[in-house]
Amino acid sequence: MSVLLTLALCAQLHLAKDPTAPVAAAQPAPMTLVAAPYTLPPLPYPFEALEPAVDRETMAVHHGKHHAAFVNNLNQLSAESPELRQGGIEALLPKISKFPPAVRNNLGGHYNHAMFWQVMAPVGKGGKASAALVKAIDQQFGSYAQFQTQFSDAGAKRFGSGWAWLIVLPDGKLAITSTPNQDNPLMDVAEMRGIPVLALDVWEHAYYLKYRNLRGDYIKAWWEVVNWNEVNRRYDAALKAKR
Numbered sequence: 001m002s003v004l005l006t007l008a009l010c011a012q013l014h015l016a017k018d019p020t021a022p023v024a025a026a027q028p029a030p031m032t033l034v035a036a037p038y039t040l041p042p043l044p045y046p047f048e049a050l051e052p053a054v055d056r057e058t059m060a061v062h063h064g065k066h067h068a069a070f071v072n073n074l075n076q077l078s079a080e081s082p083e084l085r086q087g088g089i090e091a092l093l094p095k096i097s098k099f100p101p102a103v104r105n106n107l108g109g110h111y112n113h114a115m116f117w118q119v120m121a122p123v124g125k126g127g128k129a130s131a132a133l134v135k136a137i138d139q140q141f142g143s144y145a146q147f148q149t150q151f152s153d154a155g156a157k158r159f160g161s162g163w164a165w166l167i168v169l170p171d172g173k174l175a176i177t178s179t180p181n182q183d184n185p186l187m188d189v190a191e192m193r194g195i196p197v198l199a200l201d202v203w204e205h206a207y208y209l210k211y212r213n214l215r216g217d218y219i220k221a222w223w224e225v226v227n228w229n230e231v232n233r234r235y236d237a238a239l240k241a242k243r
């Protein structure tokens with residue numbers, strides 16, 4: 001089967017999916033997202049699992065339409081760019097400046113959302129920040145409360161659309177940053193580069209159906225559904241990657 005035909009079939013499969021259909025409990029997506037054909041990772045919980053912080057309809061559209069569009073676009077772009085069909089996404093992001101804006105937007109969008117679904121969990125299922133992470137947060141930000149305020153501000157003050165991030169810097173320290181559009185801290189175009197361990201989507205599509213213009217209310221409620229188990233795992237992996 002030709003690559004183009006395969007890609008066309010993949011795109012059709014994604015389009016045919018009913019975004020409002022319930023998603024079966026799924027395994028977490030693999031740590032390294034493989035390049036083409038790009039696939040939409042299943043949500044690790046049903047659409048309604050994050051209520052009341054994030055409503056069912058928002059999750060259905062966000063995952064089934066927005067994230068799916070990034071995946072479909074990437075597969076179309078891959079047909080013209082052999083580099084997009086090789087290696088993993090984490091290898092492509094640090095050289096994103098060499099690609100056209102469409103690749104930057106869609107590759108970032110795919111990576112960011114795949115991570116975003118993982119760093120959220122139903123209320124009461126996300127565990128707590130590990131002792132090691134709490135210690136690093138205290139050292140870097142003074143206290144957990146100050147960390148939370150700074151991170152929330154990074155999301156609230158991001159003008160227009162973008163993301164807030166907790167990252168591990170090359171020296172192993174934690175930092176908070178934000179990126180515009182679908183950029184992320186793994187990209188060579190990012191103001192502050194590091195390995196992301198927590199991500200918050202502050203695009204209007206992430207909250208507008210329920211919260212309208214009240215981004216701050218969305219961010220406040222979102223803390224209830226942070227999956228600290230996954231954040232801890234990513235923090236440990238980021239520190240190991242430094243050695």
Ligand code: MN
Pocket residue numbers: 062066113201203205206
């Ligand atoms: Mn989004």
